Amino acid sequence: MDAVTTDAPLLAVRDLTMRFGGLTAVDMLSFEAHAGDITAVIGPNGAGKTTVFNCITGFYRPTSGGLNLTQAGGRFALERMPGHRIARHAKVARTFQNIRLFAGMTVLENLLVAQHNTLMPDVARGLLAVFGLGGYRAHERAAVELARFWLDAIDLTARADDAAGALPYGAQRRLEIARAMCTGPVLLCLDEPAAGLNPRESDELSALLLRIRDGGCSILLIEHDMGVVMRISDHIVVLDHGKKISDGTAEQVRNDPNVIAAYLGEGDEDETPAEVAQ
Template sequence: MLRVERLSMRFGGLLAVDGLSFDVRRGDITALIGPNGAGKTTVFNCITGFYKPTTGRIAMSAEGLADPDAIDALTRSSSRERNGIHLLERMPDHEIARHARVARTFQNIRLFAGMSALENLIVAQHRPLMRASIFSLAGLVGAPSFRAAENAAKQKAGDWLARINLLDRADDPAGALPYGDQRRLEIARAMCADPVLLCLDEPAAGLNPRESADLTALLRMIRDEFGVSLLLIEHDMSVVMEISDHIVVLDYGRKIADGTPAEIRADPSVIAAYLGVPDEEVDAVVQEALS
């Protein structure tokens, strides 16, 4: 459903991403891995519109991208969207979230710290609520249709709080929650924006093993119950190998491998790339490969 083609991003003299191409298939959990500084987050920022890529094409469609000619035809035109296919590199960030329905989380958690957990989830439903309140006019006079919409939003938020086990802390400031809860709340917030593709930037960073296990369950549930495809950046190899259907490995901005977890595990170039990094990630990968 997402096709990244020949994507390059240059910062001054640094080529952070270099001619990268890969696909995210519908209903898959796709992992983007690679050593620190490989350009993973940059790829994310290009997909979600926070950076404009130097060159390359990013096509996205909720229905899937079966027909390459349709993408080419759209590329030749000057429009951003046709027949449900969006060209993300032509869209500003908030429109990617709204129209192409790509939601994301951040490596350094970006919750609205001074707002309650519930408010965080309500803000994520900004678009439907804005429409229901007719850009605040119906809301100002307290129209019943708006109240119904707000109750529905509250219901949805309550439902997500229950799923991530935070119902009892709904009215506490998001900034006061423990780290692991904040990570889950950020995922729930992204889900409240009603995406078809959810991009997660290191969702397991800083989690203990039990929290990691909860997280994998949550991600599976999102995929199976809501049919949302996932693209994630992750360093925790146990999480990656456990849940991914498809792994893309980056090093120095280039793709060095692309395949199923089993294929990646056996790929010597992946192991070589990780050997340059003197930390436990190396051990993790080596262990995985040997086992």
């Protein structure tokens, strides 16, 4: 942890390279995500987007390159930190392409369990917490309050005591985001949050993400739904074959010939080029 330099980007990715055997999934990628922004990472399938996420959140150790996160608590070299420390200390939260809620626990418990950092920071206080001592009650009240706040934000207050697994798909997606927010992150990494949502749910998701950004948490977003990306992103990074091919605002990226070529020229049936070009 170095001293905080002002004006440093929240997340600076420098020459990030990730190889799996002979396959280079991410190749000398550099980009920045600034505090208070929604930064979207887009690109055709197999472009290396999720690999970048996995490097940022400590699932993979990059082959080379640097990932610097600078926030009020200091500067963190994410490429050298194990995953749970990234979550705890660097305050990066993430969701996955597939839903990974604790299906057997209630909606409220899913949100409380994400706050154990503050509820039981060490063994001694963890044991005190078991007996309801050591300021635990005040903490638990605060935790429940934060959980209630997010329940309200995602419109699930009425279902607080239902099992998370029993919720409809769209609600589970929102709950995952709320759970990640309960860890108190400075950077929220979302891997295709709009996948499988209907248009109305996508709009609700967009509103939720803007609300989170305005609440002070920056967002890094992987998304295929160009409607969502173009509407809410402050900054877009386009990847293709592990390399950055474009970087800028929605307007700039949309008109970038490289982007149009990547989506149209090299033809990926799963993509919807019309939306990018519109």
